[in-house]
Amino acid sequence: MNTVRPFFFALCVLLGFACSTPRYSEKAGISSGENKPHAQSISNPFRQKVVDYGKKFVGVNYLYAGQSPKTGFDCSGFTSYVLKEYGVVASPASAIQAKEGRYVELDQVLPGDLIFFGDSKKKIQHVALVVSRGLDGITCVHSTSSRGVIVENISQSTYWKPKILFARDLITDN
Numbered sequence: 001m002n003t004v005r006p007f008f009f010a011l012c013v014l015l016g017f018a019c020s021t022p023r024y025s026e027k028a029g030i031s032s033g034e035n036k037p038h039a040q041s042i043s044n045p046f047r048q049k050v051v052d053y054g055k056k057f058v059g060v061n062y063l064y065a066g067q068s069p070k071t072g073f074d075c076s077g078f079t080s081y082v083l084k085e086y087g088v089v090a091s092p093a094s095a096i097q098a099k100e101g102r103y104v105e106l107d108q109v110l111p112g113d114l115i116f117f118g119d120s121k122k123k124i125q126h127v128a129l130v131v132s133r134g135l136d137g138i139t140c141v142h143s144t145s146s147r148g149v150i151v152e153n154i155s156q157s158t159y160w161k162p163k164i165l166f167a168r169d170l171i172t173d174n
Contacts, residue, residue, distance in 0.1 A: 046086070047112035047171060054082040054129050054141045060149045067092055075127050078143040079114055082129060088170050090114075094127040101170035109133050109167045115140060115154065117163040125163070128154065 063072025067081055076094035083090045091097050098116045109115065109130045115138065117126040128142030137155020144150060154160040 044110070044112075047110055050082060050086050050088075050112040050171065051129065051131050051141070053085055054078070055131070055151060057082075057149045058141065058151060060143070062143050062145050062148045064145075065092075066143075073143040073149060074145075075143050078149060079127050079129050083112075083170060090170055095124045097127055097170075098124045098166075098168065101168040101173070104167040104169045106138070106164065106167055107133075109138060110169070112171045113167050113169050115167045116165045117160060118165050119163070124165070126160075128160075130167070 057069050057073070057078065060069050061072040062074065063077075064074050065077065066072040066074050067077035069081070073081065076090075076097055077092050079094075079097065080090045080092040090100060094116065097114060101114070104110075104113055106115075111130055111132060113130045115128045115130060116124050117128070118124050126142070126144075128140035131139040131141050131151060133139075137153050139151060139153045141149065141151045152160075154164065
């Protein structure tokens with residue numbers, strides 16, 4: 001009989017560590033072992049600065065592959081531009097942004113996190129920057145093809161809510 005595993009388990013229990021295998025999140029397609037505690041405070045000043053900066057662009061036009069407030073933004077060009085202002089590197093492509101940073105449960109998102117949207121096949125089609133999470137849902141600022149940069153509650157949107165896939169935190173480790 002292998003005595004190493006029971007010993008390791010007993011040691012973990014005594015030291016207060018969880019000794020379970022990482023869970024797999026079907027929705028995000030990743031292991032929750034990647035989902036370290038999302039320890040930043042909701043009132044974190046750095047995150048709030050990022051969000052406030054993003055909100056300054058409300059009204060800027062949508063432009064496919066746009067990455068500038070002078071010409072317009074597409075969704076990922078917008079999130080990349082806003083994060084870059086604060087030294088957070090993010091690809092200008094939403095499919096790549098969806099793999100950057102770390103996975104965050106939707107009920108744990110914080111201002112400055114990114115929310116990804118797509119179809120039932122989990123193909124990334126859109127990204128938005130979280131403004132707030134509250135009892136009424138998640139509010140984001142994002143660049144939409146029909147209205148340009150806007151702030152809206154995606155949890156109450158009949159269009160966006162069914163397309164929500166997962167969230168990522170690109171800020172914590174920066």
